[in-house]
Amino acid sequence: MNMPLVIFISLFIALAIFQLILLLYLANKKRNTLKKQQHEQRVYKESMPAFIQFLNNEQDDVIPLPPGEYHVAEQLFSDCIAIIKDEEMQDKIRESASVYLSSYYEKIIKTGDWSSRVNALYYIEDFRMISLQPLLKTRLKEVQSDDEEKQQLLRTLAAIGDLSVLAYLENEPSATTSMFLTVFNRYPTDAIPHAVSTVVDQGSLKAKISLMMYFGHAKDLTYLPFIEEKLFHENPEMRIQSLKAIYQLNYLSDVNLLKPFFHSEIWVERMFSAKIAGSLSLSLFEQELTELLGDPVWWVRYYAADSLMLSIGEIKLLDLSKNHPDAYARNMATQWLTRGKQVNYYE
Amino acid sequence: MNSAGIWLFQFLTALIIFYMSFTAISYIFLFLLSFRKVSREGKLDKKETLEDIAISENTTPVSIIVPAYNEEVGVVSTVRSLLSLQYPQYEVIVVDDGSTDQTMPKLIKAYHLEPVDYAVRKHLNTKPIHAVYKSMVFPNLSVLSKENGGKADALNSGINLSSYPYFCAIDGDSILEQDALLKAMKPILASQGKIIGVGGSIRIANGISINRSKIESIDIPNKPLVIMQIIEYFRAFLIGRLGFSRFNQLLIVSGAFGIFRKDKVVHVGGYLQGTVGEDMELIVKLHRNIRDEKSDDRIEYIPDPVCWTEAPESFRELRLQRIRWQRGLAETIYHHKKMFFNPKYGSIGLLTMPYYFFVELLGALFEFLGYILIFGGLLFDFLDPTIVFVIFLVTVIYGSFISSLSVLLEEMTMHKYPKVSHLIKLFCWSLTDSFWYRPMLVIWRLEGLLAFIFKKSEWGNMNRKGISSE
Numbered sequence: 142m143n144m145p146l147v148i149f150i151s152l153f154i155a156l157a158i159f160q161l162i163l164l165l166y167l168a169n170k171k172r173n174t175l176k177k178q179q180h181e182q183r184v185y186k187e188s189m190p191a192f193i194q195f196l197n198n199e200q201d202d203v204i205p206l207p208p209g210e211y212h213v214a215e216q217l218f219s220d221c222i223a224i225i226k227d228e229e230m231q232d233k234i235r236e237s238a239s240v241y242l243s244s245y246y247e248k249i250i251k252t253g254d255w256s257s258r259v260n261a262l263y264y265i266e267d268f269r270m271i272s273l274q275p276l277l278k279t280r281l282k283e284v285q286s287d288d289e290e291k292q293q294l295l296r297t298l299a300a301i302g303d304l305s306v307l308a309y310l311e312n313e314p315s316a317t318t319s320m321f322l323t324v325f326n327r328y329p330t331d332a333i334p335h336a337v338s339t340v341v342d343q344g345s346l347k348a349k350i351s352l353m354m355y356f357g358h359a360k361d362l363t364y365l366p367f368i369e370e371k372l373f374h375e376n377p378e379m380r381i382q383s384l385k386a387i388y389q390l391n392y393l394s395d396v397n398l399l400k401p402f403f404h405s406e407i408w409v410e411r412m413f414s415a416k417i418a419g420s421l422s423l424s425l426f427e428q429e430l431t432e433l434l435g436d437p438v439w440w441v442r443y444y445a446a447d448s449l450m451l452s453i454g455e456i457k458l459l460d461l462s463k464n465h466p467d468a469y470a471r472n473m474a475t476q477w478l479t480r481g482k483q484v485n486y487y488e
Numbered sequence: 489m490n491s492a493g494i495w496l497f498q499f500l501t502a503l504i505i506f507y508m509s510f511t512a513i514s515y516i517f518l519f520l521l522s523f524r525k526v527s528r529e530g531k532l533d534k535k536e537t538l539e540d541i542a543i544s545e546n547t548t549p550v551s552i553i554v555p556a557y558n559e560e561v562g563v564v565s566t567v568r569s570l571l572s573l574q575y576p577q578y579e580v581i582v583v584d585d586g587s588t589d590q591t592m593p594k595l596i597k598a599y600h601l602e603p604v605d606y607a608v609r610k611h612l613n614t615k616p617i618h619a620v621y622k623s624m625v626f627p628n629l630s631v632l633s634k635e636n637g638g639k640a641d642a643l644n645s646g647i648n649l650s651s652y653p654y655f656c657a658i659d660g661d662s663i664l665e666q667d668a669l670l671k672a673m674k675p676i677l678a679s680q681g682k683i684i685g686v687g688g689s690i691r692i693a694n695g696i697s698i699n700r701s702k703i704e705s706i707d708i709p710n711k712p713l714v715i716m717q718i719i720e721y722f723r724a725f726l727i728g729r730l731g732f733s734r735f736n737q738l739l740i741v742s743g744a745f746g747i748f749r750k751d752k753v754v755h756v757g758g759y760l761q762g763t764v765g766e767d768m769e770l771i772v773k774l775h776r777n778i779r780d781e782k783s784d785d786r787i788e789y790i791p792d793p794v795c796w797t798e799a800p801e802s803f804r805e806l807r808l809q810r811i812r813w814q815r816g817l818a819e820t821i822y823h824h825k826k827m828f829f830n831p832k833y834g835s836i837g838l839l840t841m842p843y844y845f846f847v848e849l850l851g852a853l854f855e856f857l858g859y860i861l862i863f864g865g866l867l868f869d870f871l872d873p874t875i876v877f878v879i880f881l882v883t884v885i886y887g888s889f890i891s892s893l894s895v896l897l898e899e900m901t902m903h904k905y906p907k908v909s910h911l912i913k914l915f916c917w918s919l920t921d922s923f924w925y926r927p928m929l930v931i932w933r934l935e936g937l938l939a940f941i942f943k944k945s946e947w948g949n950m951n952r953k954g955i956s957s958e
Binding site for chain 2: 146149150152153156157159160164166170172174175209217236254255256257259260264265267280292296317319322326353354358364425439442443469472475476478479
């Protein structure tokens with residue numbers, strides 16, 4: 142038999158054997174996975190009533206779960222947290238998670254593969270497992286690449302109220318405003334005043350802009366003076382975020398603060414001034430809104446029309462749809478009169 | 489045969505062997521690239537990874553654009569599936585590209601549409617708009633009725649009407665899984681806008697059971713032609729696209745499901761009209777712009793988000809589809825020929841574009857030449873029948889070997905097919921690939937190349953049964 146023939150036959154046999162092994166491996170893996178899923182579903186089904194009973198019984202301190210059923214426990218605890226809104230019960234679920242899963246997660250964070258570590262971090266966050274805080278901080282120091290594990294470590298630490306996360310982000314050149322915002326959004330209520338004072342006193346511009354975004358989301362008027370003060374900040378992004386926060390808070394201590402923004406060179410500022418005028422029903426800005434209806438930017442015209450409708454009324458918009466000197470303004474007014482689609486500008 | 493003839497025969501044989509070996513090695517290389525990513529991320533808890541963006545009011549909203557031309561069978565169920573997506577804020581824009589069937593009346597009736605005056609922005613030039621309709625039931629649904637101008641024109645019109653910074657293009661006959669938008673947007677959001685385009689996985693809906701636009705059960709269909717397409721899609725997406733995506737070399741995002749940053753698409757002029765490969769052309773154009781502007785933007789393929797689409801069940805329809813695809817590929821490569829071996833475009837110009845040209849476009853020609861040489865060689869006694877037979881066996885087993893590796897990747901990522909019997913069925917059918925399916929595709933791809941020379945623009949619709957029961 143010649144050489145090429147031998148090579149091809151060997152190649153054929155090798156590929157055939159490999160494929161057979163692969164098929165057997167996949168079939169076996171699939172079978173085992175299905176078996177495991179069925180087992181976990183059964184344990185979950187059996188444990189759920191007992192666990193609900195356990196939550197309702199103050200004296201009971203033995204978690205009704207067979208040992209080693211970590212995936213079932215994760216599912217059970219997180220489902221219960223999602224369904225049960227009673228705070229005391231939520232605390233008991235988190236305590237149970239801490240008792241049942243702490244050492245399992247500790248082992249994963251120390252020795253598990255990447256995806257297992259990230260999965261564990263998601264659940265540690267859900268269950269607010271404060272006992273693992275030192276381990277997480279150590280892990281954060283070790284993590285090199287800026288991937289999902291690092292992001293989730295920061296989120297998890299923020300969820301358990303760790304303020305050192307802010308200092309960590311300040312020292313990270315790659316940290317973004319949305320990362321700061323994610324951290325603020327996760328801080329427990331009692332950690333927020335400390336976080337705010339840290340950022341207000343020593344925070345970078347990036348952190349302060351994020352804080353402004355957070356104030357808007359939180360809809361808490363406590364920090365209104367700080368937000369209004371930043372309306373005249375030299376940085377345009379800071380001014381825009383202050384305007385956005387005011388729009389979300391739906392409150393302004395002095396409406397005259399809004400005046401300069403109707404004539405701003407930055408279209409987003411003009412747009413927010415129109416939005417705020419509409420949401421606060423400020424009819425005194427009728428002239429400014431009429432001008433903005435003919436603005437070169439579509440979104441500014443859009444919100445000027447919206448605000449005219451809200452603060453002045455349909456008759457005014459009808460008049461502008463016929464008599465405004467700008468054709469685009471007339472178009473926009475007509476759109477709003479015929480129930481044009483209502484969507485929100487997203488920056 | 490004279491000595492020149494023998495020399496030519498030997499040269500061509502060597503060329504084909506070199507080509508086949510190169511292709512075989514490139515698939516293994518792409519598989520290894522994909523395997524590394526999949527083995528790292530395949531076990532991530534998908535539900536937990538999405539929890540954050542699913543409820544955050546900070547999640548960037550998306551405009552979903554559905555171009556539709558004579559899609560009366562599937563469009564209502566496609567829109568229904570889109571209206572029940574898990575995503576904090578999005579709008580659905582159906583663009584009726586001058587359909588001549590019941591597409592528009594069906595939409596008007598199903599979603600209580602009423603015409604509205606709408607001040608449409610003109611980011612991109614398109615054919616005239618007849619009317620804009622709003623649903624009186626679903627505030628986030630709009631339908632744009634326009635003069636027929638082709639799929640690219642329909643998509644550009646949808647972009648003009650869209651309100652949000654990202655848009656998702658989806659075919660009018662496809663069903664998105666409920667969390668597909670979340671999964672596709674997650675990397676975009678994490679990248680802070682650096683990912684400007686994302687393609688998800690396309691799966692074949694024939695054989696799955698969809699009721700009122702929700703997937704109820706997944707099965708392997710009985711038709712061999714459809715089974716072979718399932719295997720082919722595994723290979724194309726999980727080996728090809730995932731591998732290229734790892735190095736920001738992805739040149740195709742399927743028109744059936746892709747998400748893009750609107751300002752970037754508008755900047756490059758939107759979808760190119762007058763081509764059947766508008767989806768690929770857009771990606772190449774975006775890559776070209778990335779290199780021109782020396783930006784670090786990326787275009788990625790994400791395996792998790794799944795879009796189910798109806799595959800052709802007849803030879804005739806499959807043939808037309810493949811001719812169209814091949815023509816689209818040829819048009820795109822021709823249109824961007826300046827990138828070819830151009831160092832200015834880095835690895836895209838020096839490696840990926842030539843790869844698509846030689847392997848994806850001219851591959852059919854090489855393979856066809858291979859078949860001729862084999863038959864000619866046997867006929868004129870140039871080749872030893874035993875060697876030919878063994879090489880043929882190796883080709884068969886190699887083809888199914890690559891298919892089985894893609895099944896492995898599927899099992900590691902999405903494991904959509906729930907039964908062991910599904911795996912065995914896919915494996916067994918993959919063994920038949922080289923006997924009938926592949927030679928057939930070779931012929932059709934060659935026809936596509938010819939169609940490129942004799943251009944003719946059309947939507948290329950197939951007879952649809954619809955994939956969702958009402």
